[in-house]
Amino acid sequence: MTTEDQQAPPGIDPATPSPARLYDYYLGGTDNFPADREAAERIRARMPELADAAWANRGFHQRAALWMAGTAGIRQFLDIGSGLPTQNNTHQAVQKVVPEARVVYVDNDPLVRAHASALLTGEGSTRFITADLRDPDSVLDHPQVRELIDFTQPAGLLMTAVLHFVADGSDPYGLVARYVAELAPGSYLALTHITADQKPPAAVQAILDIYSRATERIYMRTRAQVARFFDGLELVPPYDGAPAAVTYAGEWGAEDAALADSDGSRWSYGAVARRP
Numbered sequence: 304m305t306t307e308d309q310q311a312p313p314g315i316d317p318a319t320p321s322p323a324r325l326y327d328y329y330l331g332g333t334d335n336f337p338a339d340r341e342a343a344e345r346i347r348a349r350m351p352e353l354a355d356a357a358w359a360n361r362g363f364h365q366r367a368a369l370w371m372a373g374t375a376g377i378r379q380f381l382d383i384g385s386g387l388p389t390q391n392n393t394h395q396a397v398q399k400v401v402p403e404a405r406v407v408y409v410d411n412d413p414l415v416r417a418h419a420s421a422l423l424t425g426e427g428s429t430r431f432i433t434a435d436l437r438d439p440d441s442v443l444d445h446p447q448v449r450e451l452i453d454f455t456q457p458a459g460l461l462m463t464a465v466l467h468f469v470a471d472g473s474d475p476y477g478l479v480a481r482y483v484a485e486l487a488p489g490s491y492l493a494l495t496h497i498t499a500d501q502k503p504p505a506a507v508q509a510i511l512d513i514y515s516r517a518t519e520r521i522y523m524r525t526r527a528q529v530a531r532f533f534d535g536l537e538l539v540p541p542y543d544g545a546p547a548a549v550t551y552a553g554e555w556g557a558e559d560a561a562l563a564d565s566d567g568s569r570w571s572y573g574a575v576a577r578r579p
């Protein structure tokens with residue numbers, strides 16, 4: 304799919320950019336079409352730190368997953384809005400420290416399904432399902448989820464860079480609460496979300512415009528609105544010596560928080576929190 308003349312798999316409209324394909328392109332991947340690349344470049348013209356912003360978020364995802372496995376002892380993970388396969392996918396990150404860790408990936412993009420086989424290298428410990436997180440029963444009651452995730456035991460719920468595709472009208476807070484309520488005490492939620500806080504209006508507008516013509520719109524939320532996703536949970540300090548709070552994505556788990564505090568990182572807030 305790296306060249307213009309390759310065919311899109313059935314059911315995929317290559318002319319309409321999708322969040323999964325745009326993000327793949329931001330990260331330097333090749334699972335995208337010319338329309339995605341053109342749209343991404345229109346954003347980059349207003350936001351030169353686009354790749355840094357995507358990598359700050361992806362780095363958060365990998366560090367949070369690794370921390371849950373290595374430090375918090377989590378053995379099973381639900382990765383909702385998992386994205387296209389990339390380097391160091393969740394199961395690869397966590398199985399480095401917990402070889403028997405189980406991961407279920409969930410995404411609603413048809414191209415992610417088409418490439419899911421690349422994710423299924425975990426020899427029975429990894430699954431992919433196509434589902435829309437706005438229909439939580441379709442995720443939580445899915446036979447593959449029930450087969451791999453034991454909801455009586457702590458689990459890691461990863462919802463990175465996905466809630467900003469959920470409009471207020473779809474009740475994003477209620478949805479997160481519903482998923483968290485299903486988890487056993489001692490489980491963890493890792494979540495990131497784009498923000499327009501202190502951002503150049505032209506860059507924000509470019510993002511809103513591009514996603515208004517994509518398969519999903521995007522919704523910016525403030526720090527307080529992102530913090531609300533963690534209501535009722537115990538926030539984990541993002542790095543040694545820091546207060547337990549929502550931070551910019553790059554700072555979470557960073558070896559050097561000052562170095563990680565880049566322009567790109569400041570496009571996303573994130574945190575990890577424990578279900579008491």
Ligand SMILES: C[S@@+](CC[C@H](N)C(=O)[O-])C[C@H]1O[C@@H](n2cnc3c(N)ncnc32)[C@H](O)[C@@H]1O
Pocket residue numbers: 322323326360361364383384385386387409410411412415434435436437462463464465468519
């Ligand atoms: C920006 S990517 C983030 C990928 C990965 N979580 C990460 O942070 O690196 C967002 C992903 O969420 C998926 N997504 C968006 N809305 C969704 C929904 N309602 N249900 C399931 N997946 C969704 C998109 O298809 C895309 O793959």
